[in-house]
Amino acid sequence: MVAVERTLPSDESRALFGLVQDLCAKELAPRAAEYEAAERFPREVFRTLGQAGLLGLPYDEEYGGGGQPYEVYLQVVEELARTWLTIGLGVSVHSLACYGLANYGSAEQKAKWLPGMLGGDQLGAYCLSEPQSGSDAAALTTRAVRSGDEYAVTGTKAWITHSGQADFYTLMVRTSDDGAKGISALLAENGTPGLGFGKPEKKMGMRGSVTAQVLLDGARVPADRLLGAEGQGFSIALSALEAGRLGIAACAVGVAQAALDAAVEYATSRRQFGHAIAEFQGVGFMLADMATAVAVGRAAYLAAARRRDAGLPYGTEAAMAKLFCTDMAMKVTTDAVQVFGGYGYTADFPVERYMREAKVLQIVEGTNQVQRLVISRNLTRP
Numbered sequence: 001m002v003a004v005e006r007t008l009p010s011d012e013s014r015a016l017f018g019l020v021q022d023l024c025a026k027e028l029a030p031r032a033a034e035y036e037a038a039e040r041f042p043r044e045v046f047r048t049l050g051q052a053g054l055l056g057l058p059y060d061e062e063y064g065g066g067g068q069p070y071e072v073y074l075q076v077v078e079e080l081a082r083t084w085l086t087i088g089l090g091v092s093v094h095s096l097a098c099y100g101l102a103n104y105g106s107a108e109q110k111a112k113w114l115p116g117m118l119g120g121d122q123l124g125a126y127c128l129s130e131p132q133s134g135s136d137a138a139a140l141t142t143r144a145v146r147s148g149d150e151y152a153v154t155g156t157k158a159w160i161t162h163s164g165q166a167d168f169y170t171l172m173v174r175t176s177d178d179g180a181k182g183i184s185a186l187l188a189e190n191g192t193p194g195l196g197f198g199k200p201e202k203k204m205g206m207r208g209s210v211t212a213q214v215l216l217d218g219a220r221v222p223a224d225r226l227l228g229a230e231g232q233g234f235s236i237a238l239s240a241l242e243a244g245r246l247g248i249a250a251c252a253v254g255v256a257q258a259a260l261d262a263a264v265e266y267a268t269s270r271r272q273f274g275h276a277i278a279e280f281q282g283v284g285f286m287l288a289d290m291a292t293a294v295a296v297g298r299a300a301y302l303a304a305a306r307r308r309d310a311g312l313p314y315g316t317e318a319a320m321a322k323l324f325c326t327d328m329a330m331k332v333t334t335d336a337v338q339v340f341g342g343y344g345y346t347a348d349f350p351v352e353r354y355m356r357e358a359k360v361l362q363i364v365e366g367t368n369q370v371q372r373l374v375i376s377r378n379l380t381r382p
Helices: 011-028 032-038 043-051 070-083 085-104 107-118 233-269 281-309 315-345 351-361 368-380
Strands: 124-127 143-147 150-161 168-174 183-189 195-197 211-222
Touching (some): 011 043, 011 070, 043 085, 070 085, 070 233, 085 124, 085 168, 085 183, 085 233, 143 168, 150 168, 168 211, 168 233, 183 211, 183 233, 233 281, 233 315, 233 351, 281 315, 315 351, 315 368
Parallel strands (some): 124 168
Antiparallel strands (some): 143 150, 150 211, 168 183, 195 211
């Protein structure tokens, strides 16, 4: 593997990263190719990560989190994705699902539910998109009607990571017809009456990660599971996505780093015309461009993370990082396949999987076209 210099600010974070690398080598790497080929969800791996304290890293220690800055948390996500994207992205999604409660829940709500969500046994899902409202999230139609001490929730959520596997679901629902101001956030447990799941999607990549619809047929969610106030859900969703986009950027850098690792190893061992192919300028320059792009992507997400850790606005920087890193990952993984030549197009080597996996990162948590819209609007607003 290509050596990566990490920016870990403390002895604690360096020890944490050593633990992550050990788990990647012993628990993730031996399973990744087999589970992806079999479309098998690695629930036991998430339990292992949870027991190691890795499912709540960016949240307060008071509630069972790791109390780590985003700069550290994202590098952990990158390393997990470098070994197995299903796991890296799964940790990012779990953090996204915890965001609403951790940042908008009352003290009573956080004390009651957050320790269980961060403690390692539970896995979360974030439910915003619907079949007809992806990028246009304000057009969601899933309806929550208050009846006494419960909300009756009816509608369909689409493209939900961990659907049917998660223990809790952060739902964005419509509580009034007042556009974006009519959206609220609810926290539903698995097993809630009326909460069901669609058939898992058949995907190009990330086949070990379950993606399916969440079906709500009059699901009865207790009213005390409303996060924030009614009508605050859209603000919660957008705020959560700013943080989540950095998770996707880190995942993209992880996948690209894995592709670079594989390409360098292959190019230095594969011999043609009496030389390792890395010695030929056509291949060597390609590797140089790949390494440069990965390093720039890492710097981009870390710069945005440091702004977040400092309490500064970082939404534009998060959109830039997500845009650059995911486009970069698509190119780097494609170039890695090219370095391998015909072998790269076979499942005997992992680079074809990396290329398939990179594609989804340009789509999830706001397509890259949406990221460009976010960036351009922030550039041109008064």
